Structures are given as structure tokens and as C-alpha cells.
Amino acid sequence: MKLLKLSFLFTALSLLFVNNILMAQEHHEATVKGLDPDSVISWLKKGNTEFEKNENIKHAIDPKLRMELAKGQNPQAIILTCSDSRVSPELIFNKGLGDLFVVRVAGNVTDDAVLGSIEYSAEHLHTPLIVVMGHTNCGAIAAAVSDQDDKDVHTADINNMIRTLTDKIQQAVLFANEKDPDPTRNALVSNIKYNTAILRNTHPTLSNLIQKHELKVVGAVYHLETGKVEWLDK
Ligand SMILES: [Zn+2]
Known part of the structure; x- marks a missing residue:
């Protein structure tokens, strides 16, 4: 016995x-080092499905992993997204410490500091994928659309610092030439596509990596209500 x-x-x-x-x-x-961009997209899609269904949720934050990561990082995806408290990339993609290189700014717009951060991860950490991810019910997008609709009424409501963001979003709408009849969806998608194009085409270091097939830039929309990430590029 x-x-x-x-x-x-x-x-x-x-x-x-x-x-x-x-x-x-x-x-x-x-x-693991050396995943190609498309494999990283599949890895993110799998994590997002787990998050959406609330299945197999892992919080990879154990002390052993923390000590291992203290020696160096090897993130597999760069996520440029909004600062909105409901849009946390590690949760949305069900990833842990060291998995994602995240750059967050309201309205997920680009400026020199954002570009410098992204370049650091792409060039020095060899991260093979950049996701520009906007989201539904985005305050920055709503402010830009509302300001565009009626400049006289809303100009006083938006202070100068926030205007820096809304100006960039309005510029994106003009350049992207999207035709969605819903002005908010139009601005949301235009802003993602415009910033995706900036990352792909106007930055020599990133363009060079893209030409060598070592880097891919894709756009995505996170849906607050469902938890699902909609991918704009195939
Ligand atoms: Zn937002």
C-alpha cells in the first residue's frame, strides 16, 4: 500500500x-529568435482569439522569466497603438513580459519620438513586424471628426496640445482617400493606413528592412466591444 x-x-x-x-x-x-513576419501575425491572431474567448489566458510574469529577460529582450512584434486604458496590447494578444515592443500615443499617430522608438526595435532588436492598431470609440478620432465637421463650434473645445493630435488625424483623412460613408470609421481607418504608409515609405532604415523581407508593417482595428482585432492588411 x-x-x-x-x-x-x-x-x-x-x-x-x-x-x-x-x-x-x-x-x-x-x-525564439528569427520568426518571419507572417508567423508573428499568426502568433498574434492566436493570442487575440484566446483573449476574445477568455480561454488559455496566461500571465507570463513569473520571476524566472523576469530574471531571464533582465539579460536582454527579444520582442516579436512592435505595436503602435492608442494610450486608451482599454487597449492594452499584452492583454489583447494574450502575451507576457518581453513579447511585445509597445509604443503608445493617443490616436496612434507618428512623430519623431515614435519613429525613433520603432526604429530601435526594428533595427537593433530585429523585431520582424510592426502593427499600427487603432480602435473603436477612440476619443482622439472622435475629436478630429467633430472638429472637422464644425470648426467654428468646436475649435474652442480642443486645446492646443490635443490639437497636435487631431491635426495629424485630419491630415491622414485628407491623404488616405478612404471612402467609408461613416465619417468616424473613415477617419479611424485613414489614420491607420496613413501611419502605416509613413512607416513603410518615408523612413530609410525601415524601408530597407522591408525590401529585404525582414520587416512587415500591417494595420489593425481593435474592437472594444468584442475584443477582436480586425486585420486591415492580408
Ligand atoms: Zn484612442
């Missing part, structure tokens, strides 16, 4: 050990 108990204990411990290894491997898939 004692032997049987020991045997059961041994089996249970073995299962626990194997399970821990599998969990470690599952997370480690994210930190």
Missing part, C-alpha cells in the same frame, strides 16, 4: 513536471 502511494505521488509529480515544461515551452515559442 505504501509503495502504491509512493508510485501515485511519483506519477503526479512527473505529470506536474511535464506540465511545467510544456508551459515553459509554450511561452518560449514567443522568445
Whole structure:
């Protein structure tokens, strides 16, 4: 009987050990170097489906991983997205510490500081994918659309610093030439496409990496209500 108990204990411990290894491997898939851009998109899609369905949610923040990452980072995707408190990339894509290089600014617009941050990850950390991700019910987009509709009424409502953002979004709407009949959706998608184009075409370091197929830039919309990420580029 004692032997049987020991045997059961041994089996249970073995299962626990194997399970821990599998969990470690599952997370480690994210930190393996050299994934191509399309594989990273699939990896993000899988994480977003898990988040959307609230299944297999992992909070990869254990002390061992933290110590390992202190030696160096190897993020697999750069996410340029809005500062909105409901749009947290690590949660939306079900990823952990060290997985994503995140740049956040209201309205997910680009400026020199944003471009410099993105360039650092793409060039020096060899991150193969940039996702420009806007979201539904975005305050910055709403302000830009409202200001565009009726400049006289709304000009006084938007102070100068916020205007820096809305001006950029309005500029994006003019350049992107989207034709969505819903002005808010039109501005949301135009802003993503415009900033995606800036990253693809106006920055020599990034353009060079794209030409060598070492980097891809894609656009996406995060839907607050459903938790789903809609991919704008195939
Ligand atoms: Zn927003």
C-alpha cells in the first residue's frame, strides 16, 4: 500500500513536471529568435482569439522569466497603438513580459519620438513586424471628426496640445482617400493606413528592412466591444 502511494505521488509529480515544461515551452515559442513576419501575425491572431474567448489566458510574469529577460529582450512584434486604458496590447494578444515592443500615443499617430522608438526595435532588436492598431470609440478620432465637421463650434473645445493630435488625424483623412460613408470609421481607418504608409515609405532604415523581407508593417482595428482585432492588411 505504501509503495502504491509512493508510485501515485511519483506519477503526479512527473505529470506536474511535464506540465511545467510544456508551459515553459509554450511561452518560449514567443522568445525564439528569427520568426518571419507572417508567423508573428499568426502568433498574434492566436493570442487575440484566446483573449476574445477568455480561454488559455496566461500571465507570463513569473520571476524566472523576469530574471531571464533582465539579460536582454527579444520582442516579436512592435505595436503602435492608442494610450486608451482599454487597449492594452499584452492583454489583447494574450502575451507576457518581453513579447511585445509597445509604443503608445493617443490616436496612434507618428512623430519623431515614435519613429525613433520603432526604429530601435526594428533595427537593433530585429523585431520582424510592426502593427499600427487603432480602435473603436477612440476619443482622439472622435475629436478630429467633430472638429472637422464644425470648426467654428468646436475649435474652442480642443486645446492646443490635443490639437497636435487631431491635426495629424485630419491630415491622414485628407491623404488616405478612404471612402467609408461613416465619417468616424473613415477617419479611424485613414489614420491607420496613413501611419502605416509613413512607416513603410518615408523612413530609410525601415524601408530597407522591408525590401529585404525582414520587416512587415500591417494595420489593425481593435474592437472594444468584442475584443477582436480586425486585420486591415492580408
Ligand atoms: Zn484612442
